[in-house]
Amino acid sequence: MTTPRDMLIMSLDRTSGHPPERGDLSLALAGAELIDLLGAQAISLDGDRIVPGYRPAIADHLLDEAASALVRQAPYESVDDWLWRRGRDLSTAYFAALEADGQLTRQREGRLPFSPRRLVLADSPARRLAVDRWTSDEPVLAAFAEALGIRDERTGDDPSVVDDEVATVLAVVNDALRHLEFERQRRAIHDAAFDNIWRGE
Template sequence: MTTPRDLLITTMDLAARRALERGNLSLALAGAELIDLLEARAVTLAGDHLVPSDRRSLADRMLDEAASSLAQQAPYDSVGTWLWRRGRGLSEAYLAALEAEGQLSRRRRHRWMIFQPTHTVLVDSPARRHAANRYASDEPVLAALAAAAGIGDGLTERSPSVADEAVATVLAAVQDAVRDLEAERQRRAIEEAAFDNIWRGD
């Protein structure tokens, strides 16, 4: 299993406790991909820019797609720029991948309602148990990514407690991106509320 898959399975297992924003999750998944690419030495960091290594196919299809999306020539992507580009719709892509692999199933909430929408649930599998054990162990990378996605205690101001400087840089960039996304949501909510007030004559 990969870190993005562990992250998605963890959030699905725990998300019933709180509503998650798909944008946050997509950014966290992109960060998880980048951390796995660093571990696989498919990319290195030069400052905060992503320098791809010699192109070689990775065993995981989604990670291979992530590696392919890296800018191959200078000027290379910054971590933040790549997170925003790669993260667009990424949670849906991973849901589809897990479903295709048989890790998810679709069920109706009420079988007697013909037109009742289905919902996606995790199947009991070694992958699910692996992700649960990894999260329960307080492994710092998964914990930080899950917090960025909205699981656990949420974002904190503390730096991620990881020894690898490149991984810490990615985790910090994910946190910054999620905060920027939340600020944008708040700005839009204020603008929409002001617009509604104008129409109501408030």
Template sequence: MTTATDLMIVTMDVRSARPAEPGDLSLALAGAEAIDLIGAEVLTLRGDHLLPGLQPALGDGLLDEAASSLVRQEPYESIEDWLWRRGRGLSRAYLAALEKDGGITTRRRGWNPLRTTEPALVDSPARSHAADRWHAGDPVLAALAAAVGITDQPAADSLDAVSDPVVTVLAAVNDAVMELEAVRQRQAVENAAFDNVWRGE
């Protein structure tokens, strides 16, 4: 199982005050992929740029896709650029992969048959793996979950045993999520101002 798949499952399985925004989740999933590619020695970091290495088969379709999409010409790609490019629509891709693998089903919301359906996790090895990792307090998974707002930020010292490249990726994920939230807030203000103009306020 990959960190991105575990993160996707955790965001669906853990009770939270608010669900993860799809855009935030997509950025975090791209970060999770980068972290797993670092762990598999498919890429390394030079400063904040991703240096691709060998491209072995990783046994996961989406992670193999991520590896094959790495920029292989200098000056290579920054972590920030990777998150925005690779992250585009990535939460939908992981949701579709879980459904294809039988990890989720769809159920109707409420009693009204006209209401839309929502995805629901089923008991599966993937769900058990993610739950075990979550309850064990995996610091990387906890930091990614905190970035998308489904839990509080872990203690600073929880990442002491995590490698510097992984910490760099986690910091980039947090920065990207905050940037996206700032964009959403600006759009909300602009939309409110536009509505006020039409109402003559």
């Protein structure tokens, strides 16, 4: 399994099938892809710029797709630009991949034929591995969970990420998530003001 898939599984597992906003997940998934590519030595960082390395064989097709999508010409792409470009609808692709692999199923929420369906995690080896990684307080997965607001209440200090490049990616992901939340709030305020004008308030 990969960090993006483990993160997505845990986001479903910890939120009873109702994960965080798709936009938040997409940004975090794009960041998780970078961390796995760093681990595979397929990239390195020069400041906040993603410098492609050698092109390894990657079994996971979405992570392989990410490696193929890297900008390979100087001045290269910033981590922030990558998150917004690669992250566009990325959660949809990962949900589809998990469903195609039989790791997600759809169950009706009610008894009526037209009741909405929700995604439910299958009891799979992949889910058990993700849970093991979660319960071991693996620093990267814990950091993504914290950023997405799905951490449990825990005692003691959170495990820290010691790799500087990984820490850089995580910091940029956190900034991008805050920016996205700011835009949501700004849009909500704008829409509310527009509604008030039409109602004459």
